[in-house]
Amino acid sequence: MKLHRISAVTERVLRQIWHDKRVLVFMLMLPAIAMLLFGYSFSGDITDVRIAFIDEDNTDLTESILESLQQDQAFKVTVLETVDDPEQLLLSEHYQAVIRLPDKFTSLYYAHFAMGVATSAQGTIDLTLDESDPQVAATIRMGLADAMMDLGEGGPVDIQARELYGVEVRFIDSFAPAIMGFVVSLISIVLTLLSIVREKVDGTFSRIWVSPVRRAEFILGYVISFGLIALVQSLVVLTIGKTVFDIVINGSIFWAFGCTILFAVGSVGLGTLLSALAQTESQAIIFFPLVILPSVLLSGMMWPVQAIPRLLRPLTYIVPLTYSNRLLRAVMVKGLAPWQEPVGFIGVLVFVVLTIALASVVLRQSAGERE
Amino acid sequence: MSNATAIFQADGVVKKFGDLRAVHNVTMAIPRGEIYGLVGPSGAGKTTLIRMLSGLAAPTSGSVKLLGSLMPIDRRVVEHRFGYMPQERAVYRDLSIAENLLFFGQIYGMTRSRIAERTRELLSLMKLSDRCKQRADRLSGGEKQRLSLACALLHEPEALLLDEPTIGLDPALRREFWGHFHQLNSAGRTILLSTHYLNEAEWCDRVGLMQHGGLIAAGTPNELKAQAAKHSGQASLDMEEVFLILTQEPVAGGVS
Numbered sequence: 001m002k003l004h005r006i007s008a009v010t011e012r013v014l015r016q017i018w019h020d021k022r023v024l025v026f027m028l029m030l031p032a033i034a035m036l037l038f039g040y041s042f043s044g045d046i047t048d049v050r051i052a053f054i055d056e057d058n059t060d061l062t063e064s065i066l067e068s069l070q071q072d073q074a075f076k077v078t079v080l081e082t083v084d085d086p087e088q089l090l091l092s093e094h095y096q097a098v099i100r101l102p103d104k105f106t107s108l109y110y111a112h113f114a115m116g117v118a119t120s121a122q123g124t125i126d127l128t129l130d131e132s133d134p135q136v137a138a139t140i141r142m143g144l145a146d147a148m149m150d151l152g153e154g155g156p157v158d159i160q161a162r163e164l165y166g167v168e169v170r171f172i173d174s175f176a177p178a179i180m181g182f183v184v185s186l187i188s189i190v191l192t193l194l195s196i197v198r199e200k201v202d203g204t205f206s207r208i209w210v211s212p213v214r215r216a217e218f219i220l221g222y223v224i225s226f227g228l229i230a231l232v233q234s235l236v237v238l239t240i241g242k243t244v245f246d247i248v249i250n251g252s253i254f255w256a257f258g259c260t261i262l263f264a265v266g267s268v269g270l271g272t273l274l275s276a277l278a279q280t281e282s283q284a285i286i287f288f289p290l291v292i293l294p295s296v297l298l299s300g301m302m303w304p305v306q307a308i309p310r311l312l313r314p315l316t317y318i319v320p321l322t323y324s325n326r327l328l329r330a331v332m333v334k335g336l337a338p339w340q341e342p343v344g345f346i347g348v349l350v351f352v353v354l355t356i357a358l359a360s361v362v363l364r365q366s367a368g369e370r371e
Numbered sequence: 372m373s374n375a376t377a378i379f380q381a382d383g384v385v386k387k388f389g390d391l392r393a394v395h396n397v398t399m400a401i402p403r404g405e406i407y408g409l410v411g412p413s414g415a416g417k418t419t420l421i422r423m424l425s426g427l428a429a430p431t432s433g434s435v436k437l438l439g440s441l442m443p444i445d446r447r448v449v450e451h452r453f454g455y456m457p458q459e460r461a462v463y464r465d466l467s468i469a470e471n472l473l474f475f476g477q478i479y480g481m482t483r484s485r486i487a488e489r490t491r492e493l494l495s496l497m498k499l500s501d502r503c504k505q506r507a508d509r510l511s512g513g514e515k516q517r518l519s520l521a522c523a524l525l526h527e528p529e530a531l532l533l534d535e536p537t538i539g540l541d542p543a544l545r546r547e548f549w550g551h552f553h554q555l556n557s558a559g560r561t562i563l564l565s566t567h568y569l570n571e572a573e574w575c576d577r578v579g580l581m582q583h584g585g586l587i588a589a590g591t592p593n594e595l596k597a598q599a600a601k602h603s604g605q606a607s608l609d610m611e612e613v614f615l616i617l618t619q620e621p622v623a624g625g626v627s
Contacts, residue, residue, distance in 0.1 A: 002480070004477060004480060005477070005478050005480070007477075008474055008477030008478050009478075011474070011477070012463070012466070012470075012474045015466060015470055016463065016465050016466060019465050019466065019506065020465055201459075202459055202460070202461060202462070202463070202464065203457040203458070203459030203460070203461035204461050204462065204463060206422075206425075206427055206455065206457040206459075206461060207455065207457065207461050207475065207522065208478070209426075209427060210425045210426060210427060210446075210450065210453075210455045211450065211475070211478045211479060212447075212450050212451065212478065212479060212480065213478050
């Protein structure tokens, strides 16, 4: 193993990327675009849900429920005097919910509270809900429950919540680590795959394998190039995350970079592995959706693994990004050390060892069937 | 044939790809200082034989030696001492001429200053000096081929394996290439090359005719001519006729 041969391969790969401005721009823009696009469109924070609010009781209590709802950024509350048919109102005015607090709501509420279970009369909120979008509907239910909770000590239940891992974690906070893993692995896999298939097509592979370059040196050269690229891409994601979305990073930034680079190494291995299955560049392109789709759909990047149907869930465990997501979220959002998230950490390590070992076998075959 | 001074040597070499017999029972020995030409049509087994000599492929049976080392097993011993020019032009199309040479120099452990020196020498020899910063995919076919040859010569190997080095070149450029080969040869390099231009066989010290994976005739151009003349009873044959007679194909029929 000679350093000058490893660095020769690294320098060459980086030069090639530097020359191809399209690849260079793609490489740097992809993390930026992914962050901005996903960050804005999938921020998960629902806003501007139109609600009609009818208060027939007009007490301090009902007033404070209205205030809570108005303060909730999810809702745009329209206060109406009366309503004949809430369903009709919902349909004709395109409200997503009509909330009606009937007459005597307050007195019944306090009576029930004072007398406990002894009384059957309870304050009732009349909620008419558009269920066509379950996420919106759930937001309304939650908002209403929150408003009730805001009544505080006056209310029947006081929930004492302990929010772990610091400040309230928003969708974008846990999305940034996933974007980092996704972008870095996508670039490493695709560029390694294309680069090695090109070496085969153009015949430069023959030159390399008659030269003193060893397989391990070749792989290491690629690994170092893409490790460096991964570092740059992580910086882009974190910079945009911090400046545009003000994401919360509770953990060590060095662990974050370390884990991302580790994942890039495995991705280089996977790209090399896939190169064995393609003889031409157009054959290689077939693998792109095979890499991208499971990563986006099954890794817990867009929605939690728990939201994936049971039948498909075992598949999530063969998607490398699943482990990277767990690991990077633990490191960045929860502020843990890598080994404190053993499933993610070991998963990524196994991914690295397995793909690099197999890549080495694959290269032996492309190097001629000589050993 | 166990010639101790042979640079390239094959003993009863067979190479099969499944049922296909790419190289069949080839035995040859090329001593130091020779230009040896493997001549024959496409698919005759020339490339496979050269790949085995370079250590890129292992023979199915028989043995292959390069500079006295058994290939591919002992290739590490001789990897610095030979240069190989694959049939594909085998340069990085997205790198410049200088960057291609830099990479191939670095993997042979040459220093940057030595690479720069050799790059200057080779590019002026190949008349590419003014194209130094040009990306390889912007070069003409002939320029790319000159770059490819330069990559094989960069680390000053004593033995050269050149697979179809003149393929696709115009006649003037082919003569220029042959000028380089003879110059390298007189500087002590041993060269084994393949070609399917039969007139190039005349410019080799010795020629091996290959057909269907076998070496059907070998010798100096004049020896082959004499052999063909004896066969056919005709005198003053050119290499094309020699090839057709020795491969026992009818001369008539306007073969080009």
